[in-house]
Amino acid sequence: MSMRNPLQLPRIETEDVYVLIRALKDIMHGILIAEQRPDTSIREVLRAHRYSSEQRTLIVESAYALLRSWEILRSAPWQREPKPIHIVGLWFTLAGGVIPDELRIRYIPEEIDALLDACEKTLEHKGIFAFFPDWFNERCERELGHDLWHDIAMSQITEPRTFIRTNTLKCTREELIESLSKQYIKGIVIPVNDTGVEISSPDKIFASEAFKKGMFEMQDIASQMIAPMLKVTPQFRVIDACAGEGGKTLHIAALMENKGRLIAMDIHQYKLDELKRRTRRAGAWNIETRLIETSKDIKKLKASADAVLIDAPCSGTGVLRRNPDTLMKKSNASIDELMSIQDELLSSYSSMVKPGGCLVYASCSILPSEGEDRIQHFLQSEKGKEWTLEESRRWCPARDGFDGFYCARLRKSS
Numbered sequence: 001m002s003m004r005n006p007l008q009l010p011r012i013e014t015e016d017v018y019v020l021i022r023a024l025k026d027i028m029h030g031i032l033i034a035e036q037r038p039d040t041s042i043r044e045v046l047r048a049h050r051y052s053s054e055q056r057t058l059i060v061e062s063a064y065a066l067l068r069s070w071e072i073l074r075s076a077p078w079q080r081e082p083k084p085i086h087i088v089g090l091w092f093t094l095a096g097g098v099i100p101d102e103l104r105i106r107y108i109p110e111e112i113d114a115l116l117d118a119c120e121k122t123l124e125h126k127g128i129f130a131f132f133p134d135w136f137n138e139r140c141e142r143e144l145g146h147d148l149w150h151d152i153a154m155s156q157i158t159e160p161r162t163f164i165r166t167n168t169l170k171c172t173r174e175e176l177i178e179s180l181s182k183q184y185i186k187g188i189v190i191p192v193n194d195t196g197v198e199i200s201s202p203d204k205i206f207a208s209e210a211f212k213k214g215m216f217e218m219q220d221i222a223s224q225m226i227a228p229m230l231k232v233t234p235q236f237r238v239i240d241a242c243a244g245e246g247g248k249t250l251h252i253a254a255l256m257e258n259k260g261r262l263i264a265m266d267i268h269q270y271k272l273d274e275l276k277r278r279t280r281r282a283g284a285w286n287i288e289t290r291l292i293e294t295s296k297d298i299k300k301l302k303a304s305a306d307a308v309l310i311d312a313p314c315s316g317t318g319v320l321r322r323n324p325d326t327l328m329k330k331s332n333a334s335i336d337e338l339m340s341i342q343d344e345l346l347s348s349y350s351s352m353v354k355p356g357g358c359l360v361y362a363s364c365s366i367l368p369s370e371g372e373d374r375i376q377h378f379l380q381s382e383k384g385k386e387w388t389l390e391e392s393r394r395w396c397p398a399r400d401g402f403d404g405f406y407c408a409r410l411r412k413s414s
Contacts, residue, residue, distance in 0.1 A: 016055060021092055021107060023049070023059045024066060028084035031067075031325065038067060058380055061159065065323035066091045068157050072122055072130050083158050089125050094119050118293030128153045135332050136317075143368050151398035152366055156320040161401065162202040165219040166195040169283050173197060176389045179210040193228070195251075196221045199250060211281045214281040219247050220319075222395035222402035226311065226362045227251035229391070229409050234259035236306040241265050241349045243289070246275030248362075253284035260286060263301070267292045301352045307360070308353050312342045314363040314370045318397065318404025339369060345380040350387070356414040360386070362407040366397070379410075386413045 012020065023045050042063055046056055066073075066088070073094075082090075089107035092099060094116060097311055099107050109115060110256030122130045126371060129137045140149040164187075166173040173195060177187040180197075185204050190196030196276040197216070199205055210216060227248050232238055234257045240249045243264035253262055263288055266272050274287040279287050290297065315335050316326045346361060353359050363370045369395065378384045 003150075006094065012058065012097070014100075016058060017097065018103070018302070018320045019051065019055055020058055020062055021088055021097075021099065021103065023051075024063060024088045024092070025107075027059075027063050028066070028087055032084050032087075038063065038323070046280055054106060060199060061374075064324055068321070070324065070328060072119050075122065076118045077111070078109070078115070079111050082109065090119070091113050094203065111268045125273050131157050133327055136185060136327055136330075137375070139209045139335070139367070144366070147155070147394075148398070149261065149307045152396065152404070155397040158321060160321045160403075162199045162205070163221050163224075163402075164191065164197050164199055164205070164216040165224045165251060166197060166214055166288040167217060167250070167282050168195065169258055170215045172187055176210055176215050179213075179215060180205075182210060183208050183210075190221055192221060193224055197222055203238075214283055217247060217250055217278075217282065219251070220322075220403040222318075222400065223364070224251065224394070225393070226360065226405065227255055227309070227406050229360045229362075229393075230255075230307045230309060230358065231406050231409075232256050232260070237263075237280070237304065239263045239265060239301065239308045239349075239352055241308055241352070242311045242313065242345070243275060244268075244271050244311070246271075246278050246287075248309065249275060249287060250278060250282050250284050250407060252289055252309070253282070253356055255284060258284060258286050262287045263290055263305075264288070265290045265292050265297070285375070295348065298348055303351070303354050305352050305355060306357045308349060308357070310345050310361045312345055312361060312363045312370075312374075314338055314342065314365040316335060316364055317366045318364040318395075321397070322403070335367070335370070339374065342370060342374045343377060346374065347381065347383055350378075350383065350410075350412075353412050355412055357412050359412065360391070360407065361410070362405060364403060364405050367406040368406075369407075375408045387411065388413070 026045045027041045027177055030044060031038055032037040042060060069128055069338050073091055078364055085108040089099060132153060157352060166176045172363045178196060180187045185208060186200045188198040213347060230253060232255050237260060238252055240252060243266045246264060249264045253367060256262060265274055269291050272291060275289060315330060316323055317339060318325055361375060365371060379387060379389060387410045390409045390411050395402050395405045397404045
């Protein structure tokens with residue numbers, strides 16, 4: 001049975017066709033030529049022109065749909081290296097759109113019929129797996145099994161749901177939902193925790209009074225489940241060792257009720273600068289940022305923390321539907337390199353935990369090789385002998401409807 005392209009375009013008014021394909025051309029130029037992140041390229045295009053709210057939504061959703069189709073478009077038999085404008089033309093046509101005659105010469109590649117035929121045959125032959133590189137399909141089948149990978153793959157080409165985390169330093173979840181409702185934004189309680197809210201109108205959320213007041217942070221539900229694994233108290237000294245821009249750091253601060261001491265560390269200063277900006281909006285005052293420049297920065301904190309979080313750098317394969325460009329620059333070799341880094345972080349950063357303290361390891365990957373396997377590897381190492389696995393959890397996009405995450409809490413012997 002043939003499989004139709006699951007990323008069909010919605011019905012578009014004629015005037016919006018011109019707007020959409022020109023915006024997509026500029027976005028893809030930013031990604032492929034200027035080497036920008038998709039969110040950066042999209043943001044710059046939206047700022048450069050005046051679009052209606054409906055047009056902005058159409059552009060963003062279409063840009064991510066195009067990126068989810070990247071493997072199909074890339075592997076088509078192009079006669080030469082395709083230009084961004086031709087990639088847009090092929091995707092738009094493949095997704096059921098009709099490019100106006102006056103734009104066809106610029107947007108439609110000469111070999112369009114052959115390209116479309118090849119794309120349709122790829123979809124026919126590979127089904128859902130056509131949306132992912134062969135090497136990645138092989139790896140996922142090996143690690144997850146065919147059926148589970150099929151189900152996860154289906155979930156990863158859908159539009160992601162929008163979740164926010166209540167900032168309990170500012171309000172309760174009920175107060176947040178009430179505030180949003182005053183601006184006609186519907187918030188739906190997610191009962192798996194005390195902070196999660198699903199939003200049905202994400203295009204309005206950052207203009208809301210609730211956002212300006214720091215009442216919430218954008219964060220997937222699975223990601224919201226990581227910080228509570230630390231089981232912190234207001235008296236703790238906690239280290240977030242791979243803090244990045246601070247989504248989980250801010251959650252830890254709220255769980256600590258703005259008390260105790262929370263050290264946010266990262267190897268990138270620009271990420272810590274963004275964390276400081278978010279800290280001010282969230283009203284989280286117990287956070288101290290520290291740049292990791294050498295191994296001495298870790299050694300200085302030996303056995304100093306009640307709890308340490310390692311939100312490890314990983315393949316990002318648990319959030320493919322939010323970041324569909326993730327696999328464009330990945331390979332088996334690059335994932336293997338990340339596994340070595342994960343092992344190194346577990347070995348090094350675990351030294352910062354006091355006797356009797358806990359270490360939480362998390363990765364936003366669907367791959368056991370970046371989750372369960374890394375924990376077992378650590379526990380079987382010389383340093384792992386003083387640690388015990390207390391709890392581990394995995395969130396599966398196909399089963400839970402959230403991003404793919406793995407998390408484990410380890411306890412150091414007293």
